[in-house]
Amino acid sequence: MDTDVLVVGAGPTGMTLANELLLAGVSTVVADRLSRRSELSKAGGVQSRTLEAFDQRGLLEPLLETGNYPTSIGHFAGVPFSPEYARHRLPWRSVPQVAIEGFLERHLATQGIHVRRDHELTGLDQDGEGVTATFAGGTTLRCRYLVAADGAHSTVRSLLRAGFPGQAGKATVLSADVRLSGADQVASHTWTDDGDWVALFPLGTDPQGRELRRLVVGGPGRSVSREVPITEEEIRDGLRRVFGSRVQLLELCYSRRLTNAARQVEHYRHGRVFLAGDAAHIHLPLGAQGMNTGIQDALNLGWKLGAAVRGWAPEDLLDTYHAERHQVGAAVLRNVQAQSLLMDWVGTRDPDVLAAKELFADLTRLPEVQRHLGDLLSGMAIRYPMPGTDTHPLVGRSAPDLDLGPVRAYELLRSGRGVLIDPADRFAKVTDLWSDRVDRAGQGAGTEPMLIRPDGYVCWAGDPDDLEAALGHWFGAPR
Incomplete structure (x- = not known):
């Protein structure tokens, strides 16, 4: 074997997995087709459960020291949560994906794991002993296990011919990282009677010292092909329709179009090959759940692969990855699709949708509803199926924050x-x-x-x- 585990894809999922494998003491190679790290943040927030996991690995404080990343109370379908019902030790933070990727790549490099860039996977073949991966140019690498963390258009998933059922994208909205004036004076989610809407999220300060926000613009007539270039005038028009002259575009940094496609692979495990992150599930990026779900896929899988390589894993331990994470991914898709409907994401102004949204907004004023939705979006509602879940309320859930005297x-x-x-x-x-x-x-x-x-x-x-x-x-x- 050239390495124990080959991770294809150097995004947050792949590099979190590499760190877990490093802790497990198994050799790991991370390969990525890009020649350099992308500067586009597809996600902009980190949930409470992911923050806890980073803290459990001693990575949270060093990550937060890399920039100014404000906390947030979050929202469900554009209805904000009330701060008085926040009950998690670590509140949701606005940390752009590009900051997380850069931090993890630097951390891995100090531990001797360097991303192999310009490595485009073109083929894979597995047998009872391991997997042979072939890259453009004809080079090969032999590993015991391979993990696909190569995104929504996963090459590994295509090579496996893995089923990827779900809903095709029916509409698009505009998403951009921008500098704005006047944004502090308006709500984070704003709709007009005509169906136009804008969502704004703080992204903190980037390495160039710019105070950035994630801007999402949608509404009737705004759904166009993902390939149509986004212009500054299109962004200004969206802001003008919703805010008039109160909010102005100062600088456009990055932009892309989002679709409401929602898909999930049927099986997270294919022999010695595993799918994680966007390679396993795609959906609208509401609440940064895609990135967070992928990172938590990696946390679930990493120690299990380490146990298998080290030789002490129980026979069915690797199968629990699919059993535990597939149901989590399916639940995320359900809540995202529900949010999309309640937000009137397409801008239909359908009276039935508006009536449902008004009723939902009333329900979210109830403390128990706020707590339930907060747990759902923060990742704290996860409870894995395992022996003992029917006899003890702690089993299957993330460990409580216990004070053990000298340590937590x-x-x-x-x-x-x-x-x-x-x-x-x-x-x-x-x-x-x-x-x-x-x-x-x-x-x-x-x-x-x-x-x-x-x-x-x-x-x-x-x-x-x-x-x-x-x-x-x-x-x-x-x-």
Whole structure:
């Protein structure tokens, strides 16, 4: 083998996965067809669960030090959440995709992983031992596993001929990173009676010191082919129709057209090849859920691939990647499609849609509805199907933020290993059998004992008699 894992695609998903594999101690190659990193941010925000995951790896503080990234309360279908119902330790932040990619690429480089650019994949062939990848020019690379993180137009997905069912794009809107005047004086989502609408999101300050915003413009007659170039006059016209002269375009940095296509692959695993991020699911970029879902795909898959390469993975551990993440991706597609309808994304001004939106806006004033939608969009509502979910409320969910005295629980996950929280020192003997894969924390008086997977999800809590079975289920046979 030339490497244990080949990651095709150097976006946030691919580089997050490479970092997870690095922690797992397996050799990794990241290949990308582009000669240089793109300066276009397709996404502009990081959810609470993703921020937690970066914090668990010790990456959050260094990332936030790279720029000015404001917090936000978020929205669902253009209806903003109320700050008084925010309950997550780390609120949603406006961190552009390009900033995340640059940070992760630099971090990996300091660890000896350098993106191989100008590497366009042209073929792959797999057998019982591994995968042979062929690149333009005829060079080949042999790996045990290959992960497709190569975006919405995934070459890997095409080579696999993987089914990609769903809804084709029916309409487009304009999206651009811009500098504006007057934007602080208007709402983040604004509609006119004629169906024209504008959405604005802060992106912080870019490396050139520019205060940027993500601008999205839609409405009747604005849906054109994605190939039609976007002009400054088109942007000014959209702003003028919604805001009059109150908001002015100062500078256009990057732009593209978005479609409302919504698709998801039928299977996330194809033998020794796995699909993640936009290669596995595409949808409108509402709430930056595409980037965040891809990063969380990588967090779920990384430690499992590491376990398989290292030889201690239980037989069906790699299959749990599809079982856990496919349902999450499907749920994201559902909420995005619902938001698109309630926002009247196409600008139909259909009376039935407007009536549903008015009723929905009334419902979102209820605290329990705000909390539910906030959990849904932040990634905190995820609960993976696993043994014990029917007997304990913590199992399957991300680990709570526990104060264990000298450390917080999330800090114990920075090694990329499993963690057993054992405040009463009851389980030292059994945990020792898995000590090469699981760390034990015998502190945190008053804390409930629990077993946490390397990706930060609780996989056992409650009945002490079930602990050894849980260790074997997730961490393989004892050494």
